[in-house]
Amino acid sequence: MTNIEHNKRNQINNIVSVVKLSSLLFSGICIFKRFFNNGDKVVDNMFGMYMISIAILTLSLIYGLWAFSTTRKFNSKHMKLIQLIENFIFISIFFGVILISGAHASEYKFLFLFIIITATIQSGMKQGMIVATISSAIILAMDILCAPKTPINQYFENDLILAGIFFLTAWPLGFYVRIESNHIKKLENLVNEDGLTCVYNHRFFHEALSEKIRSCEEEKSPVSMIFIDIDYFKYYNDLYGHQKGDDVLRTIGCMLKSNVGKEDIVARYGGEEFAVILPNTSEKDAVKIAENIRSKVESTYFEGEENQPNGKLTVSIGISVYPDKAKNDVELIKSADDALYRAKFFNKNRVEIYSSILDDLKNDIDEKHIDLVTSIKTLISVINAKDRYTYGHIERVVAYSRLLADKLQISEEEKKDLIYGAYIHDIGKINISREILNKRMPLTDEEWEILKGHPLNGVEIIKPVKSLEKISDLILHHHERYDGKGYPDNLKGEDIPFLARVLTVVDSFDAMTSNRPYNRRKSYDEAIEELRRCSGTQFDPDIVELFIEVIMENKRGILSV
Structure with missing residues (x-):
């Protein structure tokens, strides 16, 4: 996750935290109002004391979960699980509050709106609609099971409107979250992508490499690095002009993206030099990928390549692997560059593995x-x-x-x-x-x-x-x-x-x-x-x-x- 995403997620968590705390306060007010009704003293009502204690413990637990889930100690997968558990607990506590305060006749069914809003903001429309569906099912089921058997169930009719409000809250809010996320993603792409080749740029490459190494350290898995340089590219540029050279760069950029996995990072490292980060990839597999790329470039026809010094437009490739051959991201780059240097020095159009x-x-x-x-x-x-x-x-x-x-x-x-x-x-x-x-x-x-x-x-x-x-x-x-x-x-x-x-x-x-x-x-x-x-x-x-x-x-x- 990039710094932009981290900052965005932290801001969202802060907003959601305020909403969740507000809902807990409302829940506490509902419980105390229920047991202080008609001026009764809590000390005279042992059952009330018991229920208030349970409520306080529950609220404390919810607060603890909230505080724990908003720390930066977890990756995105863990956070999603924590949010699901958190949503379930909030739905449960709101259900308990509504039951205590009159079940089908409760005035506090609107509490479900809090969790619908927070779930939608945090996890998107799909999660928001699921929570809205569960909340609607709970209040309508209470109306059917608990309301007096009368020809017209006024509670059910009113709560149908409330259920509609639940869905109308989740749907447009989720739609807005989706639009906003797509917009931010487009802005990030503009910042992170190389405008010519549409692969990632040099700045993003370094950020992604640090993150991938950190992630693979935790998983005890390797990170392979491929450096790719177009052979005699200056010669081609001088002969046909920069416009034709740009066409070559675009073609090779697209070729690289189509020959690596979704988790792999393809970036333009320099003028005619590309880099590919291969997380969870062994040296043996990296060599296969690199050789496939070299072969694809060699077999692809580029306009005017017959006038290149070796009769074809080709690439030289260097490979290194973390942690086997490098202790950190800087050493990984340097060692892959060393391997590329040897590939270019020894006749080009070849793949070289780093060896010290x-x-x-x-x-x-x-x-x-x-x-x-x-x-x-x-x-x-x-x-x-x-x-x-x-x-x-x-x-x-x-x-x-x-x-x-x-x-x-x-x-x-x-x-x-x-x-x-x-x-x-x-x-x-x-x-x-x-x-x-x-x-x-x-x-x-x-x-x-x-x-x-x-x-x-x-x-x-x-x-x-x-x-x-x-x-x-x-x-x-x-x-x-x-x-x-x-x-x-x-x-x-x-x-x-x-x-x-x-x-x-x-x-x-x-x-x-x-x-x-x-x-x-x-x-x-x-x-x-x-x-x-x-x-x-x-x-x-x-x-x-x-x-x-x-x-x-x-x-x-x-x-x-």
């Missing part, structure tokens, strides 16, 4: 070091928060390292070490201040010396984890130069560990092609030229040539990530 490199690492280390690896993961998250460049840099370096490892045809063990090293290589930055990491001006000599200390810091951090000893050389020497002018040990040529030389090329290429606080981003062609220019001085020439082949082979996919 450090989570994979846990399978390869001693059990006693699991907590330390978890701590390392936390440290990397802290670095990402301090340095806005580092997070994307790590993901890209890992992706490049996978591609280059395949090109180098190294063993699976070495490939694993390279990937782990790529993920952890900047962990030593935890000890460097945010001001130095994000400084736009050139660093001072003192600041530069501090920054150059991060490889040594990184080795010290992972030293307690014996299973990570193999990648300590990558962390320590990824800033060494092939000509011996690097740091921290001024190693030269093949004295630099092989995987460290590989990581140096990958790390430097991404640094050149990324937005950094202190230098201009190079194009991929410029970065390739820089690699060749520094081949044999800063970089191992053999590794440079193989890496350039990797970039050229995957250039189209890399450029559009």
